[in-house]
Amino acid sequence: MLATTRRTALVSALATGGLAAFGNRAFAQDTGAVGAAVDKFAQEVMAAFPDQPGLGVTVVENGKVTLAKGYGVKRLGGQDRVDENTAFGIASNTKAMTAALIAMLVEEGKLEWDAPVTRYMPSFEMSDPVVTKLMTVRDLLVHRSGLTLGAGDLMIWPSPTHTRADIVAGLKYLPIGGQFRGGYAYDNVLYVAAGVLIETVTGQKWEEVIKTRIFQPLAMNDTVSSPALVDRAHRAEPHCRLGPPVRGLGPQTVLPFDGSFDAAGPAGGVNSTPKDIAQWLMVQLGLGLSPNGKRLWSEASAKEMWKPQTITTSTDGPITENPVRPSIQAYALGWFVQDHRGERLLWHTGGLAGFISYTGLLPGRKSGIMVMTNAEENPVLRSLRYGGPDRLQGRGDFDWIASSKRVQAQADADTIKDAAKATTPSSGAKPSLPLAAYAGVYRDPWYGTVTITVVGPTKGRGGKKQGLHVAFDKTPLLKGKLEVFDGETFKTVFDDRTQEDAFFTFDLKDGKVVSALVKAVSPLADFSFDYQDLRLTKEA
Known part of the structure; x- marks a missing residue:
């Protein structure tokens, strides 16, 4: 962010x-x-x-x-x-405020900086059991967890229906792409987990805690x-x-x-x-x-x-x-x-x-x-x-x-x-299978499901061709056409043109579609909008 x-x-x-x-x-x-x-x-x-x-x-x-x-x-x-x-969104400048709330709770003896998160949230889980055991309160705030840059951000933007609990539950499926405490990679999801930690030990929503512990004492009356x-x-x-x-x-x-x-x-x-x-x-x-x-x-x-x-x-x-x-x-x-x-x-x-x-x-x-x-x-x-x-x-x-x-x-x-390279098909090849073969429900356990459907009449009937429609089921803004681009790679044309379009590259095995890898079309895509770590497996 x-x-x-x-x-x-x-x-x-x-x-x-x-x-x-x-x-x-x-x-x-x-x-x-x-x-x-x-x-x-x-x-x-x-x-x-x-x-x-x-x-x-x-x-x-x-x-x-x-x-x-x-x-x-x-x-x-x-x-x-x-x-x-005039009010502006300050985005990740919020993180210092969340850290300050944690510091106040440490002073009150409700948290310890270097205590394991599982002491306070027994259900907290990362994809690596060792990382789960070692992750401390401090580790939630310092971007050294081993998660990749912006991991899991599709649970946060653009306007998904994931809850705070969904985001924390999704951590156990996000791949650890680096070494725990071995390097830096910025993330947002662990700050969400820090917010849930605050809620767990105070019994209040993060929104109420930041209001009563920061905004009100500082008379920040127009800050929300x-x-x-x-x-x-x-x-x-x-x-x-x-x-x-x-x-x-x-x-x-x-x-x-x-x-x-x-x-x-x-x-x-x-x-x-x-x-x-x-x-x-x-x-x-x-x-x-x-x-x-x-x-x-x-x-x-x-x-x-x-x-x-x-x-x-x-x-x-x-x-x-x-x-x-x-x-x-x-x-x-x-x-x-x-x-x-x-x-x-x-x-x-x-x-x-x-x-x-x-x-x-x-x-x-x-x-x-x-x-x-x-x-x-x-x-x-x-x-x-x-x-x-x-x-x-x-x-x-x-x-x-x-x-x-x-x-x-x-x-x-x-x-x-870069955009010219990214948006120019390398071969112009057609997909190897009929469009209907690419339709189905695809799942990544940290995000949820993506549904691809066939739309339009059978080719040649009614003067229209069949096409594909894609919907990220927990992100209402991410839905629209899925058009043939290059061989097994298709390109989204989302109905909401303010959204980052994506390439879907499908993997085939024994003549059937088994999975898809998703990547942003624009080379300018921010890491929060680049679909990284989204590896979709087609459900039977």
């Missing part, structure tokens, strides 16, 4: 005047040089990328809120301006645990580029607002505003002490949540074209940790359909930034996620806007090339 890869706007002129039109009103806050610098930079970003509909930015500077402001509009082509009370709870009048509308040639390229499009995210709430369900999220930044930088003087968690817990647990990457450090490239990056408890120009930076991104966001904290300065956007525009987020922390340090010596345009232009060129 990290930010997805999308193309840059094709407008490069940066206006030097009239920038105030991009910045909307902000609530009363302390003034500061950093807040002013970020405000100016945010306006420059909006001017440089005019296809970006709206933006919310919050800055805490040396322990004080110096910016909480909206830019642009809630909906492309509309007049309703984003302001400090699910998009379904967002006040329609104050929400930003999601946008992305649907194509052609593939999703991620093409004109900016307004997406339907997806309110069905309850099951995966602990991994990414929170929606917040620039004004509210300032309180969250403040309590983090205050090591658990809220702006109103109430302590939510101890300094020891704060430091524990920021302690690196899993190395994610290492490099030779900064280079000319990327002066903030970290020497080492790790994952802590709901946070990434790395060096940023000689200082420790805590950060996380979040990505949902039509929303991407970024949180960055420089604890040594008691300063931080939150960026919330209502479009999947990577160059916009990239400019702010690097240029923002630079300005927290009083710097502005690197042109992140120009850099982001160059990076995205190259990514777009590569994507067009």
